[in-house]
Amino acid sequence: MTVPVSWYLLLAAALFAIGVIGALTRRSGIAIFLSIELMLNAANLTLAAYSRLLGDRAGQMVVFFALAVAAAEAAVGLALFINIFRLRRTIDVNRLNLMRW
Amino acid sequence: MELAVFVLFGLAALVSAALVVAHRNPVYATMSLVVTLVSTAVLFVLLGSPFLAALQILLYTGAILVLFLFVIMLLNIGRERSSGARSPAQTWSAVILALLLAGSLGRLVWDAHKDSEAPPLDATFVSLRGLSEQLFSSYLLPFELIGLLLLVAVVAASWLARRHEEDEPEVAAPSPEDRP
Amino acid sequence: MRPLDLLWLIPALPFAGAAVNGLLLRNRHKPLVTAIGVGAPGLSLVLALAALWDYVANLRPQPFEQFLYAWTTGSLAIDVAFRVDPLSAVMLFVVTFVGFWIHVYSVGYMGHDPGYRRFFAYMNLFMGAMLLLVLGNNLLVMFVGWEGVGLCSYLLIGYYFEEAFPPFAGKKAFVVNRIGDFAFLLGIFTLFSEYGTLHFGQLTERILADPGAAQRPFLLGLSLAGFTALCFFIGATGKSAQIPLFVWLPDAMAGPTPVSALIHAATMVTAGVYMVVRTNVLYQMAPEISTLVAVIGAATAIVAATIGLAQNDIKKVLAYSTVSQLGYMFLAAGVGAYVAAIFHLATHAFFKACLFLGSGSVIHAMGGEQDMRKMGGLKKQLPATYRTFWISTLAIAGIPPLAGFFSKDEILAGTFAHPGALYRVLWVVGLLTAGLTACYMFRAVYLTFEGKFRGSHEQAHHLHESPRVMTVPLVVLATGAVVAGWIGIPKGVWETFGAHDRNLLHHFLAPVVAEVHGAGAEHGMSHLVEWLLMAASVAIALAGIGIARSQWKRRGLEADAAFAARTPVVQRLLENKYWVDEIYDRLVVRPLAALARGCWKIVDTLIIDGGLHVGAFVTELTGDLGRFTTTGNVRQYALYFLGGVVLLFWWMVL
Numbered sequence: 001m002t003v004p005v006s007w008y009l010l011l012a013a014a015l016f017a018i019g020v021i022g023a024l025t026r027r028s029g030i031a032i033f034l035s036i037e038l039m040l041n042a043a044n045l046t047l048a049a050y051s052r053l054l055g056d057r058a059g060q061m062v063v064f065f066a067l068a069v070a071a072a073e074a075a076v077g078l079a080l081f082i083n084i085f086r087l088r089r090t091i092d093v094n095r096l097n098l099m100r101w
Numbered sequence: 102m103e104l105a106v107f108v109l110f111g112l113a114a115l116v117s118a119a120l121v122v123a124h125r126n127p128v129y130a131t132m133s134l135v136v137t138l139v140s141t142a143v144l145f146v147l148l149g150s151p152f153l154a155a156l157q158i159l160l161y162t163g164a165i166l167v168l169f170l171f172v173i174m175l176l177n178i179g180r181e182r183s184s185g186a187r188s189p190a191q192t193w194s195a196v197i198l199a200l201l202l203a204g205s206l207g208r209l210v211w212d213a214h215k216d217s218e219a220p221p222l223d224a225t226f227v228s229l230r231g232l233s234e235q236l237f238s239s240y241l242l243p244f245e246l247i248g249l250l251l252l253v254a255v256v257a258a259s260w261l262a263r264r265h266e267e268d269e270p271e272v273a274a275p276s277p278e279d280r281p
Numbered sequence: 282m283r284p285l286d287l288l289w290l291i292p293a294l295p296f297a298g299a300a301v302n303g304l305l306l307r308n309r310h311k312p313l314v315t316a317i318g319v320g321a322p323g324l325s326l327v328l329a330l331a332a333l334w335d336y337v338a339n340l341r342p343q344p345f346e347q348f349l350y351a352w353t354t355g356s357l358a359i360d361v362a363f364r365v366d367p368l369s370a371v372m373l374f375v376v377t378f379v380g381f382w383i384h385v386y387s388v389g390y391m392g393h394d395p396g397y398r399r400f401f402a403y404m405n406l407f408m409g410a411m412l413l414l415v416l417g418n419n420l421l422v423m424f425v426g427w428e429g430v431g432l433c434s435y436l437l438i439g440y441y442f443e444e445a446f447p448p449f450a451g452k453k454a455f456v457v458n459r460i461g462d463f464a465f466l467l468g469i470f471t472l473f474s475e476y477g478t479l480h481f482g483q484l485t486e487r488i489l490a491d492p493g494a495a496q497r498p499f500l501l502g503l504s505l506a507g508f509t510a511l512c513f514f515i516g517a518t519g520k521s522a523q524i525p526l527f528v529w530l531p532d533a534m535a536g537p538t539p540v541s542a543l544i545h546a547a548t549m550v551t552a553g554v555y556m557v558v559r560t561n562v563l564y565q566m567a568p569e570i571s572t573l574v575a576v577i578g579a580a581t582a583i584v585a586a587t588i589g590l591a592q593n594d595i596k597k598v599l600a601y602s603t604v605s606q607l608g609y610m611f612l613a614a615g616v617g618a619y620v621a622a623i624f625h626l627a628t629h630a631f632f633k634a635c636l637f638l639g640s641g642s643v644i645h646a647m648g649g650e651q652d653m654r655k656m657g658g659l660k661k662q663l664p665a666t667y668r669t670f671w672i673s674t675l676a677i678a679g680i681p682p683l684a685g686f687f688s689k690d691e692i693l694a695g696t697f698a699h700p701g702a703l704y705r706v707l708w709v710v711g712l713l714t715a716g717l718t719a720c721y722m723f724r725a726v727y728l729t730f731e732g733k734f735r736g737s738h739e740q741a742h743h744l745h746e747s748p749r750v751m752t753v754p755l756v757v758l759a760t761g762a763v764v765a766g767w768i769g770i771p772k773g774v775w776e777t778f779g780a781h782d783r784n785l786l787h788h789f790l791a792p793v794v795a796e797v798h799g800a801g802a803e804h805g806m807s808h809l810v811e812w813l814l815m816a817a818s819v820a821i822a823l824a825g826i827g828i829a830r831s832q833w834k835r836r837g838l839e840a841d842a843a844f845a846a847r848t849p850v851v852q853r854l855l856e857n858k859y860w861v862d863e864i865y866d867r868l869v870v871r872p873l874a875a876l877a878r879g880c881w882k883i884v885d886t887l888i889i890d891g892g893l894h895v896g897a898f899v900t901e902l903t904g905d906l907g908r909f910t911t912t913g914n915v916r917q918y919a920l921y922f923l924g925g926v927v928l929l930f931w932w933m934v935l
Binding site: 191194195198199201202205206209 | 916924
């Protein structure tokens with residue numbers, strides 16, 4: 001039998017929620033970054049599912065661009081981590097609390 | 102057949118995602134993310150876009166996550182310590198809010214699409230030729246722009262990651278607690 | 282270019298003088314300050330004389346109007362424009378002439394004062410405002426001048442601001458005047474809303490065009506004319522110190538003596554009379570208000586005169602005398618003798634200014650002493666002051682042929698001729714006041730100039746006649762006190778001697794008095810009655826002088842003591858001015874102060890401040906609480922973000 005597209009969407013929602021939990025509970029900057037990648041992936045899955053559901057390839061196009069943006073983001077983000085680590089000897093976000101009163 | 106594949110890889114994606122979030126060792130977490138992404142790539146195939154599946158494996162697992170591993174090893178990041186500043190309130194409210202969000206999203210999706218039928222897959226939808234024609238005609242401008250964005254990202258990343266002498270901390274030696 | 286075209290310069294020059302003296306010059310520029318401070322009113326006087334000559338020779342009796350600019354346009358169209366008609370011509374002459382000579386006098390009187398420059402700046406400002414008041418061709422320009430002179434009065438009463446009392450007196454004058462000014466403004470509003478103009482000429486025309494409209498019931502059971510007339514009269518009681526608002530004027534004597542002469546005797550306080558005469562058409566339309574004016578005027582006249590009898594401060598005597606004489610003017614206005622009111626205003630300006638300046642000369646010689654009990658016998662040391670003071674006293678007492686006689690006689694004749702028993706009573710009151718006036722003024726003369734000197738040894742040594750710069754104005758004004766009355770020698774006198782009626786002032790001012798049908802009929806007294814009235818007023822004046830002479834010339838202060846011993850109640854009543862100030866204090870000032878304190882303590886401190894404090898406290902509290910959310914921890918921020926996303930999701934999607 002064919003799998004209903006809505007199942008894919010539910011799966012994507014679940015993945016997204018896991019990503020959110022990770023982004024909010026982990027303290028290591030790298031782990032947060034990984035969680036964000038997870039959320040992005042869930043969004044990609046949603047887009048692909050809708051592309052299938054609507055029979056329109058525009059969704060796939062967006063996923064394609066999202067992947068490219070993810071690559072750029074990863075490059076810049078990791079460079080930032082390297083920089084922060086050089087300055088503070090840590091990437092624990094609990095210790096990176098300069099944004100305060 | 103399709104159902105079996107979906108269940109298998111869907112479960113794999115969920116479990117590995119949970120591992121990404123749960124595992125304290127960043128290397129294991131990254132490897133789990135590889136599993137998640139590959140499983141998703143399989144689901145992409147099921148959804149009729151083998152191109153995205155290939156791209157996912159090549160770009161994400163092949164390039165981005167390798168970059169992650171590279172940085173993790175470069176910075177020698179160890180396990181996240183369980184001691185220290187723990188904040189259960191933060192954790193639990195995050196979990197509750199995330200579940201609320203997932204529930205709401207799922208409810209919305211289910212209400213909207215529980216009876217939706219996808220059109221049958223045809224060769225045109227799947228074909229790589231059709232996709233590339235569309236990409237290089239209707240989406241030519243975004244395509245060029247994304248190329249520019251990548252260039253900018255490369256320049257920025259290489260500048261940021263460069264060693265700045267004046268930025269070195271006065272105490273060069275890392276404190277023991279940052280060591281694994 | 283004719284002299285009248287320069288009319289605008291007449292008020293502008295003193296304003297400019299005030300600006301230069303007040304803002305540009307410094308105290309060390311004393312000669313320049315004098316030149317400007319006296320020169321500006323002097324030039325105004327010259328221009329005013331030229332303009333008046335031009336007007337009388339070429340235009341009379343048509344009013345001359347000079348349009349300067351449109352202040353407002355549209356439905357509330359008010360022009361800044363000047364008007365010379367017979368009434369403002371008389372006022373213009375009195376104000377510039379008396380004002381100039383008082384400025385000259387001030388050069389001597391204030392010569393050693395450290396605030397010399399400030400004094401002249403205020404005085405010039407006053408001249409400008411007073412001329413604006415007199416020359417304005419509509420009620421609003423007049424009101425601006427009216428408020429301007431009020432301001433200068435306040436500034437000059439409180440001139441010696443280092444001392445305790447003068448600023449208080451200034452404040453009192455200001456506050457009491459506010460009551461009247463409020464009513465005046467109310468009257469202006471009423472007239473504008475009913476007639477759509479504030480221009481004197483148009484207003485008179487429109488009111489006369491439809492007498493029924495003006496006499497229809499309006500407010501408080503009064504007709505429209507009655508209501509506005511009452512408002513204006515209340516305004517006049519404030520500015521011109523009539524019952525019940527006269528209390529500020531005696532205290533206003535805290536200012537320098539030239540100020541008392543100029544503002545609180547000759548010019549500003551007569552603004553109320555000018556205003557009533559200016560709007561006489563309203564009063565003619567409202568006989569009941571006219572009666573009120575007459576009654577208040579007569580009552581003020583006699584009350585102030587009796588108080589004047591028991592004062593020992595020479596300036597206080599003159600102050601109450603001023604109040605009393607202003608009462609005469611209102612009596613005249615109330616009985617419809619508008620010309621007589623202006624006539625008395627003019628003559629009074631001369632002799633009262635002269636009296637005040639004379640008292641200033643005495644005070645100057647006594648080194649600041651104002652108490653007559655410490656004076657006496659000064660006529661030897663101050664001959665010029667004595668002579669001019671004596672002439673002016675004769676004038677105010679109403680001895681022919683000095684100025685006061687003619688104007689006062691005309692008022693009494695007008696009152697006598699008015700039909701109604703009430704007016705006979707008022708006439709008797711006026712006559713009695715005339716006797717009292719003669720009496721208390723001569724008491725002042727005898728206590729000050731006759732008898733033996735009662736002051737300290739240093740004062741006796743210090744005594745000297747004032748310099749020429751002070752005595753010349755005295756002589757000029759005393760001359761005025763002699764001759765000013767001759768412009769209004771009554772018709773009966775001329776006709777008795779078979780001459781033409783040469784009552785110049787009457788003919789000159791006739792066009793000012795609106796001709797309301799069935800009101801203000803010309804009194805048709807026989808010459809005999811007229812002569813008898815004159816005889817009566819001269820007789821009572823002489824009687825008053827006689828009493829004063831018998832009591833105070835020889836015995837001096839003993840007479841006061843004897844009077845106090847014989848009628849202690851009356852003496853105390855008069856010495857304490859009928860306790861009017863105390864009554865007002867209990868009835869008005871203290872309740873108001875209590876109310877204000879209540880507002881301060883309850884409304885302001887408790888409610889408003891309290892509310893603000895609560896608001897500030899809540900803000901601070903929320904800030905303090907909200908501060909804990911700003912931990913700098915990015916994960917927490919992300920959590921808030923997520924919470925927001927969920928809420929938005931629920932709100933917008935579900």
